[in-house]
Amino acid sequence: MSTSPTTLIAVPDSLDTATPVAPADRRWQPQAAHWAALSIASLLLLWWALTASGLIAPLFLPPPQAVLAKFGELLNGGYMDATLPQHLLASLQRMLLALLAAVVVGIPLGIVIGVFPLARHLLDPVIEFYRPLPPLAYLPLIVIWFGIGEASKVLLIFLAILAPVLIATAHGVASVSQLRQQAALSLGASRWQLLRHVILPGALPEIITGVRIGLGAGWSTLVAAELIAATRGLGFMIQSAAQFLVTDVVVLGIIVIALVAFALELGLRRLQQRLTPWHGQHH
Amino acid sequence: MSLLQVDKLGVTYPGQLQPALHQVSLSLARDELLVALGPSGCGKSTLLGVLAGFIAPSQGRVLFAGQPVTAPGVERAVVFQHDALLPWLNVHDNVAFGLKLQGADALTRERIVADTLRLVGLADVAGKRTWQLSGGMRQRVGIARALASRSQVLLLDEPFGALDAFTREQMQQLLLRVWQQSQRGVFLITHDIEEALFLATELVLMSPGPGRIVQRLRPTFNQRYRAGEDVRAIKSDPEFIALRESLLHSLFRQGHEEAA
Ligand SMILES: Nc1ncnc2c1ncn2[C@@H]1O[C@H](COP(=O)(O)OP(=O)(O)O)[C@@H](O)[C@H]1O
Ligand SMILES: [Mg+2]
Numbered sequence: 001m002s003t004s005p006t007t008l009i010a011v012p013d014s015l016d017t018a019t020p021v022a023p024a025d026r027r028w029q030p031q032a033a034h035w036a037a038l039s040i041a042s043l044l045l046l047w048w049a050l051t052a053s054g055l056i057a058p059l060f061l062p063p064p065q066a067v068l069a070k071f072g073e074l075l076n077g078g079y080m081d082a083t084l085p086q087h088l089l090a091s092l093q094r095m096l097l098a099l100l101a102a103v104v105v106g107i108p109l110g111i112v113i114g115v116f117p118l119a120r121h122l123l124d125p126v127i128e129f130y131r132p133l134p135p136l137a138y139l140p141l142i143v144i145w146f147g148i149g150e151a152s153k154v155l156l157i158f159l160a161i162l163a164p165v166l167i168a169t170a171h172g173v174a175s176v177s178q179l180r181q182q183a184a185l186s187l188g189a190s191r192w193q194l195l196r197h198v199i200l201p202g203a204l205p206e207i208i209t210g211v212r213i214g215l216g217a218g219w220s221t222l223v224a225a226e227l228i229a230a231t232r233g234l235g236f237m238i239q240s241a242a243q244f245l246v247t248d249v250v251v252l253g254i255i256v257i258a259l260v261a262f263a264l265e266l267g268l269r270r271l272q273q274r275l276t277p278w279h280g281q282h283h
Numbered sequence: 284m285s286l287l288q289v290d291k292l293g294v295t296y297p298g299q300l301q302p303a304l305h306q307v308s309l310s311l312a313r314d315e316l317l318v319a320l321g322p323s324g325c326g327k328s329t330l331l332g333v334l335a336g337f338i339a340p341s342q343g344r345v346l347f348a349g350q351p352v353t354a355p356g357v358e359r360a361v362v363f364q365h366d367a368l369l370p371w372l373n374v375h376d377n378v379a380f381g382l383k384l385q386g387a388d389a390l391t392r393e394r395i396v397a398d399t400l401r402l403v404g405l406a407d408v409a410g411k412r413t414w415q416l417s418g419g420m421r422q423r424v425g426i427a428r429a430l431a432s433r434s435q436v437l438l439l440d441e442p443f444g445a446l447d448a449f450t451r452e453q454m455q456q457l458l459l460r461v462w463q464q465s466q467r468g469v470f471l472i473t474h475d476i477e478e479a480l481f482l483a484t485e486l487v488l489m490s491p492g493p494g495r496i497v498q499r500l501r502p503t504f505n506q507r508y509r510a511g512e513d514v515r516a517i518k519s520d521p522e523f524i525a526l527r528e529s530l531l532h533s534l535f536r537q538g539h540e541e542a543a
């Protein structure tokens with residue numbers, strides 16, 4: 001057929017010899033992680049270029065290798081009478097204690113707010129009053145009321161984590177599908193069973209999201225918390241270094257906080273994926 | 284003997300002037316498949332909500348086995364259009380959910396769940412999560428869950444409304460099989476005329492403004508299907524088509540009266 005001189009378009013032939021279109025996953029395609037790596041690498045390169053060219057003095061921005069060297073130095077030698085791991089440990093302890101307290105208080109209270117409108121009417125003004133306040137604004141009050149000990153530092157971080165956990169839990173609980181609840185009632189669920197087997201699991205994805213957001217808020221108050229007569233902690237380390245213009249320690253502290261916060265966030269995301277795999281599916 | 288009895292039911296939602304339901308009377312026997320057909324907004328879901336015990340009547344009353352319905356109860360299981368299933372449980376556990384809540388012993392539970400899964404053709408996917416299933420399969424889980432519970436009546440609110448035409452027809456046949464074998468009364472809501480005619484042993488046509496029953500009929504196509512006639516043959520039978528067109532005509536006429 002294709003040999004016929006009148007055939008202008010040799011369709012059968014071209015079909016026979018057509019190479020199948022390669023499935024998309026055969027070819028290498030950049031993933032989200034590759035783009036993230038590219039972004040970080042560019043940032044590092046820019047940092048290095050800016051400092052190596054002498055455009056920015058080390059006092060304002062130390063070169064990456066200086067920060068790295070400082071990292072090695074602080075691992076064992078320490079800054080302000082504590083090594084970097086000791087500072088990190090002190091901060092992590094405060095963070096985790098505050099997180100634990102916020103989860104223990106915030107989730108049950110959020111459930112109560114989500115289930116009982118009266119509780120929401122009563123507590124909403126309180127939460128919305130303190131939530132937008134900068135922690136530094138009420139820090140003096142906390143010091144006056146609770147002193148300069150460990151409790152005040154943890155309390156400050158706790159308050160920052162509490163609001164997002166509370167709000168997300170209350171919202172998650174209140175927005176569990178009405179039909180799903182009705183169906184469970186007609187299968188014989190008591191009010192307690194409804195809460196335990198339908199409402200709580202249904203709100204879990206949002207609760208975990210609330211914890212993730214809360215943890216971010218917690219990190220952002222760490223430095224404020226460690227203004228309170230601390231002798232250890234990443235926030236304390238950064239402030240002390242800032243007073244003496246030891247910029248490389250400041251940058252190092254920032255990077256460590258960012259890395260640790262990111263690692264915790266990744267852990268929580270993985271937990272969310274494991275505990276609530278249906279989240280983000282359309283059912 | 285009628286299981287569910289609805290007498291002159293009226294429902295007015297708070298703050299609404301026009302009742303959502305007005306003077307609705309019905310009865311459903313154990314061997315009946317009662318279908319309420321009507322356009323959206325005519326009060327079908329409200330009616331089902333009252334039968335299920337989610338909504339309190341403003342007038343009239345609803346009796347189940349002679350007793351007034353005042354709350355949800357295990358004898359009246361519901362199935363909704365969008366599955367009210369629990370995505371954190373697999374298919375088996377979703378179907379077992381009612382029996383678990385009711386405290387049935389494990390042996391009885393497993394036997395009933397296995398039987399029910401087989402009845403609706405889900406035995407092979409018992410271990411899957413519900414969000415891994417197609418829409419039709421999910422509705423089967425919903426029906427199985429309602430069956431496995433100690434229900435005596437199934438209340439279905441547009442159960443096949445979100446499915447494609449092909450799956451919907453399969454599910455209609457599945458429902459007839461289940462209804463016949465499980466010996467329950469079924470109350471089904473739909474806005475699909477063919478579905479209503481094919482399934483119903485009793486059909487009520489509803490109209491909005493206020494929601495009420497405007498016509499009652501007893502189609503025989505359900506019986507013909509059970510007697511072995513093919514579903515397509517039934518739905519293309521001139522008698523079926525004539526009834527379908529006459530119902531469609533009534534619906535349109537009411538639509539015009541509404542507009543006028
Ligand atoms: N919770 C409610 N509050 C006020 N009005 C409602 C409520 N639910 C339904 N309605 C109204 O009642 C009428 C009947 O609704 P519905 O029973 O859902 O009808 P259908 O299921 O036939 O579409 C509609 O006009 C609807 O707007
Ligand atoms: Mg409806």
